Amino acid sequence: MSENSTGVERIGDRARVVANLLSALGSEVKDAALLASADALTGAEDAILSANRADVDAARDGGMRGALLERLTLTGPRVSRMADGLRAIAALPDPVGEIIESWKRPNGLDLRKVRVPLGVIAVIYEARPNVTSDVAGLCLKSGNAAILRGSAAALRTNTVVTTALRTAFGGAGVPADALQLVPDTSRAGARALMKLRGRIDLLVPRGGPALIDDIIENATVPYVIDGDGNCHVYVDAAADLGMASRIVLNAKLSNPSVCNAAEKLLLDEAIATEFLPAVAADLARAGVELRGDVRARQLVPDMIAATDADWDTEYLDLVIGVRVVAGVEAAIDHIRAHGSGHTEAIVTEDVAAADRFVSACPAAVVMVNASTRFTDGGEFGFGGEIGNSTQRLHARGPMGLRELTTYRIEVRGDGQVRE
Amino acid sequence: MSENSTGVERIGDRARVVANLLSALGSEVKDAALLASADALTGAEDAILSANRADVDAARDGGMRGALLERLTLTGPRVSRMADGLRAIAALPDPVGEIIESWKRPNGLDLRKVRVPLGVIAVIYEARPNVTSDVAGLCLKSGNAAILRGSAAALRTNTVVTTALRTAFGGAGVPADALQLVPDTSRAGARALMKLRGRIDLLVPRGGPALIDDIIENATVPYVIDGDGNCHVYVDAAADLGMASRIVLNAKLSNPSVCNAAEKLLLDEAIATEFLPAVAADLARAGVELRGDVRARQLVPDMIAATDADWDTEYLDLVIGVRVVAGVEAAIDHIRAHGSGHTEAIVTEDVAAADRFVSACPAAVVMVNASTRFTDGGEFGFGGEIGNSTQRLHARGPMGLRELTTYRIEVRGDGQVRE
Numbered sequence: 089m090s091e092n093s094t095g096v097e098r099i100g101d102r103a104r105v106v107a108n109l110l111s112a113l114g115s116e117v118k119d120a121a122l123l124a125s126a127d128a129l130t131g132a133e134d135a136i137l138s139a140n141r142a143d144v145d146a147a148r149d150g151g152m153r154g155a156l157l158e159r160l161t162l163t164g165p166r167v168s169r170m171a172d173g174l175r176a177i178a179a180l181p182d183p184v185g186e187i188i189e190s191w192k193r194p195n196g197l198d199l200r201k202v203r204v205p206l207g208v209i210a211v212i213y214e215a216r217p218n219v220t221s222d223v224a225g226l227c228l229k230s231g232n233a234a235i236l237r238g239s240a241a242a243l244r245t246n247t248v249v250t251t252a253l254r255t256a257f258g259g260a261g262v263p264a265d266a267l268q269l270v271p272d273t274s275r276a277g278a279r280a281l282m283k284l285r286g287r288i289d290l291l292v293p294r295g296g297p298a299l300i301d302d303i304i305e306n307a308t309v310p311y312v313i314d315g316d317g318n319c320h321v322y323v324d325a326a327a328d329l330g331m332a333s334r335i336v337l338n339a340k341l342s343n344p345s346v347c348n349a350a351e352k353l354l355l356d357e358a359i360a361t362e363f364l365p366a367v368a369a370d371l372a373r374a375g376v377e378l379r380g381d382v383r384a385r386q387l388v389p390d391m392i393a394a395t396d397a398d399w400d401t402e403y404l405d406l407v408i409g410v411r412v413v414a415g416v417e418a419a420i421d422h423i424r425a426h427g428s429g430h431t432e433a434i435v436t437e438d439v440a441a442a443d444r445f446v447s448a449c450p451a452a453v454v455m456v457n458a459s460t461r462f463t464d465g466g467e468f469g470f471g472g473e474i475g476n477s478t479q480r481l482h483a484r485g486p487m488g489l490r491e492l493t494t495y496r497i498e499v500r501g502d503g504q505v506r507e
Numbered sequence: 508m509s510e511n512s513t514g515v516e517r518i519g520d521r522a523r524v525v526a527n528l529l530s531a532l533g534s535e536v537k538d539a540a541l542l543a544s545a546d547a548l549t550g551a552e553d554a555i556l557s558a559n560r561a562d563v564d565a566a567r568d569g570g571m572r573g574a575l576l577e578r579l580t581l582t583g584p585r586v587s588r589m590a591d592g593l594r595a596i597a598a599l600p601d602p603v604g605e606i607i608e609s610w611k612r613p614n615g616l617d618l619r620k621v622r623v624p625l626g627v628i629a630v631i632y633e634a635r636p637n638v639t640s641d642v643a644g645l646c647l648k649s650g651n652a653a654i655l656r657g658s659a660a661a662l663r664t665n666t667v668v669t670t671a672l673r674t675a676f677g678g679a680g681v682p683a684d685a686l687q688l689v690p691d692t693s694r695a696g697a698r699a700l701m702k703l704r705g706r707i708d709l710l711v712p713r714g715g716p717a718l719i720d721d722i723i724e725n726a727t728v729p730y731v732i733d734g735d736g737n738c739h740v741y742v743d744a745a746a747d748l749g750m751a752s753r754i755v756l757n758a759k760l761s762n763p764s765v766c767n768a769a770e771k772l773l774l775d776e777a778i779a780t781e782f783l784p785a786v787a788a789d790l791a792r793a794g795v796e797l798r799g800d801v802r803a804r805q806l807v808p809d810m811i812a813a814t815d816a817d818w819d820t821e822y823l824d825l826v827i828g829v830r831v832v833a834g835v836e837a838a839i840d841h842i843r844a845h846g847s848g849h850t851e852a853i854v855t856e857d858v859a860a861a862d863r864f865v866s867a868c869p870a871a872v873v874m875v876n877a878s879t880r881f882t883d884g885g886e887f888g889f890g891g892e893i894g895n896s897t898q899r900l901h902a903r904g905p906m907g908l909r910e911l912t913t914y915r916i917e918v919r920g921d922g923q924v925r926e
Contacts, residue, residue, distance in 0.1 A: 108843070112866065193888060197877060206899050207869075285723060289899045304704060308723045310900040331922040338924035424527070446917050447531065450626075458616060458920030467925070468916070469612060480625050480708045480913045481729040482901040494899045497887075498865050501877030503750040505757035506886070
């Protein structure tokens with residue numbers, strides 16, 4: 089542990105030093121480094137794919153299967169998409185230096201809030217190598233030093249990717265230590281990272297409940313929780329049922345393993361009889377297991393009975409909980425009791441019902457007549473995301489470039505003193 | 508401990524329930540409650556002063572003296588100022604519901620970020636009864652439920668003040684539990700409060716290093732550190748020395764016991780010989796103890812020698828550290844090594860030096876040709892402050908109404924699905 093923590097501390101010290109330089113870099117330098125990094129990824133494609141094959145083989149031998157193995161696996165087109173992601177970030181406006189607000193006081197003081205980088209950003213994440221380049225690009229563009237602590241299962245891939253990016257940074261006049269990979273993928277290494285107070289300005293944990301609990305109990309650095317998505321779709325009495333069906337199927341099926349997938353379907357009792365049997369059949373045909381409350385099972389008797397635990401569970405799988413409720417207020421009550429604050433959706437043509445749902449649901453993102461799957465930095469126009477905040481402090485929902493900044497208050501006077 | 512924590516948990520549960528109601532309250536209702544609260548304070552003046560006398564007597568018997576005792580003590584005019592503070596908050600614009608930003612995506616989705624309350628805000632603070640009404644007013648106006656955990660030394664006063672405010676809230680249609688005082692002023696009670704995850708959305712610890720360390724090590728709720736102010740005034744080679752003298756004296760003397768007072772004076776070597784002897788004499792005449800580095804002591808030999816520890820110390824007293832430096836870059840290096848991120852000031856007529864200082868100092872607030880004492884929610888036009896953030900996440904500097912809010916992302920479509 090002390091060896092781990094010393095290694096992580098040195099990484100933190102280097103990041104702290106580099107952060108001062110990065111905050112003063114011009115947009116042209118950062119964008120040139122991003123474009124060079126994109127080319128470097130393409131140039132290193134063979135080495136990246138070879139390292140990735142070794143990671144994938146070892147993971148498969150270790151028992152990894154299904155969606156997890158799929159997310160770990162890179163291909164030529166996937167490496168190209170990682171490079172394109174860096175080019176897309178280069179094309180976004182630089183958030184640093186933006187004057188967020190300016191005002192003058194009666195005593196003549198001129199005040200302005202100016203957007204500045206957070207400083208040093210650390211991300212702990214699972215075995216998804218594309219996150220490595222996404223985070224590297226977002227941190228550089230926003231003027232922050234990045235410390236990446238990926239999963240052991242992706243270490244070979246991440247090492248080759250970060251080496252390519254660091255070399256490209258260096259060639260473009262950006263210190264290579266703007267991007268550092270933590271080689272220690274042990275739990276003790278993660279623990280050391282979350283205790284680097286004074287060196288890390290934001291830690292984003294992307295992972296399951298065990299990591300989140302570890303952070304909440306042990307972190308001394310500031311963090312933003314990238315938490316569960318127990319997302320609901322509520323189909324209101326005034327819904328266009330054709331639209332509702334398309335939204336429910338998309339929200340559940342287009343990528344069941346991600347946090348913005350729908351996990352629960354709430355139905356107004358007024359349309360349940362007409363709507364549920366058909367949508368349940370469509371879901372079942374697509375391989376989805378339905379778990380219903382008593383009233384849902386009266387309408388679709390072969391549905392499994394939902395338990396109390398179901399209402400609080402993020403399945404991340406082809407499973408959905410179904411409940412019939414007595415209108416929008418009952419839907420809101422259910423979501424207040426069981427939602428995770430990620431994304432909630434209502435399907436309705438009734439503007440008053442939509443407005444009530446939007447203002448009463450305690451979620452970062454509320455959708456009206458759209459799929460929950462749109463909660464995503466790219467879909468929102470943020471050019472990617474470093475995570476998706478389910479807490480209320482600092483940022484909510486997808487965290488893009490702007491959410492990786494803070495501000496400084498500049499006050500200019502001509503000799504003012506107080507009192 | 509378990510009894511304490513159970514009591515605090517019940518307070519948290521009530522706050523959570525009330526927060527839903529508060530977030531939907533109209534500005535008129537909140538403002539009427541604030542005005543009624545102001546009147547209630549004035550009406551309860553005798554009871555407040557009587558409770559305060561008991562607190563002050565007990566504190567004096569317990570050995571409290573000086574600035575601390577002074578801050579605990581209320582008078583008729585001070586109660587009037589607390590009431591006026593509530594009226595000033597009522598007159599400010601309501602931050603809740605503000606559309607921070609809106610945009611449309613190519614697929615037709617309409618997005619908007621709408622400002623909403625944080626939810627439940629808890630403040631741990633020292634024996635300053637005026638903080639009780641300030642925090643109550645700022646939290647109500649921003650639509651948040653407030654949990655106040657004041658000092659044991661002010662418990663009688665705080666109890667009478669919060670009872671008056673809660674009664675006024677109730678009479679104006681605001682749930683009394685919008686404001687709750689934690690009666691348990693033990694350390695275990697504070698510990699229980701900082702572990703109320705899920706019930707508290709923001710904890711603001713206003714207190715000394717021991718409290719801050721306790722929060723960093725033990726809090727599981729989101730917090731913003733209201734930290735030390737080891738504030739520097741740097742007098743540049745190009746300073747107007749008359750202005751510099753006025754700013755130094757004001758920054759050190761106008762209220763030495765607060766976090767925005769100057770604790771260190773850095774002097775460009777080019778003006779040190781001309782400037783230091785006179786300002787040192789002025790400071791000494793006002794009772795300030797000067798602690799200088801070698802070069803400062805060459806110019807003012809009767810100065811005490813500063814130790815390494817001095818450069819990191821927030822005195823909160825009539826003491827100042829003095830160092831002669833080789834220009835703006837050396838001043839920045841010193842501040843990067845020793846500043847606490849609160850407020851730094853430069854006095855100069857050289858715009859380039861000012862801009863360099865502003866962009867390179869790692870502080871929430873940077874002053875050019877103005878006293879550090881202006882870092883204050885009231886002086887900035889925020890209508891008061893709930894604390895002064897020295898961290899980078901969420902908010903920096905004085906935290907007023909807007910800093911007590913977050914946002915919700917509302918997405919409106921007409922049936923959009925992904926891919």
